[in-house]
Amino acid sequence: MTGAEALARGVRQLREAGVPDAAADARRLLAHAMGVAPGRLTLVLPEVISPAMAESYDSILAQRITRRPVSHLLGTRLFWGREFVVTPDVLDPRPETEILVAAALEEPFGRVLDLGTGSGCILLSLLADRPEATGVGLDLSPAALEVARTNAARLGVADRVQLRPSDWFAAAEGRFDLIVSNPPYIALNEMPDLEPEVRDWEPRLALTDEADGLDAYRAILSGVGPYLASGGRLAVEHGPTQASAIAALGTAQGLGRPEIRRDFDGRDRVCLFRVP
Secondary structure, X not given: OEHHHHHHHHHHHHHHOOOOOXXXXXXXHHHXXXXXXXXXXXXXXXXXXXXXXXXXXXXXXXXXXXXXXXXXXXXXXXXXXXXXXXOOOOOOOOOOHHXXXXXXXXXXXXXXXXXXXXXXXXXXXXXXXXXXXXXXEEEOOHHHHHHHHHHHHHHOOHHHEEEEEOOHHHHOOOOEEEEEEOOOOEOHHHHHHOOHHHHOOOOHHHXXXXXXXXXXXXXHHHHOHHXXXXXXXXXXXXXXXXXXXXXXXXXHOOOOOOEEEEOOOOXXXXXXXXXX
């Protein structure tokens, strides 16, 4: 069987199973099974694939049909131009979260705190782009912190970051020029409507507060005062209908109205608060 024949079969199987973006997924999984970069796959498609490659491809296709995320099958996910290790213990980094990174990089900062750091994709991207900065990442999940440590080492920023177990600000110390967070914001009644890749495979703790989706923002906005430096910024990612509620929470805490950053579809995605 050639690579082209294997690819055609894979696309057909994924489509029949109702997997979105079947062609793109089949290509990425075949490239992984053949041990080539995705961009080189077309060059090797005419070649006959080995039995070991075919077996590997069949195995990961079968897992993708169960709607297991591609990032879990490959072990990595591209985010902000860099590859991050991803496991079922962390959220799969998403393009929307790059809006938060872009907003954070609009101005200089020396010390950054990431609340609920997960894979570390936000914090470590910021440190990689700002070689003079240092950071602290806090997360309630020890398993998530191990993933973040792996990514910090891979990106060469481990000497500039501290990763600690913490329930929001519990383990935070000192003040920060920048505080960022992509907290759980899915309301409990929205969970059944999520794609299976998210609902069934990603850590529930990182998805929902089991309530209205705003508990994390209440904790962050009520507790941020002692940790933001004068002139500091707080940037939080949120769902597309939550900006008004989060703005009201921030105003109640004396933070003033936030600036809103929109995602690629024009939806509200990030609230950016500033300390005078």
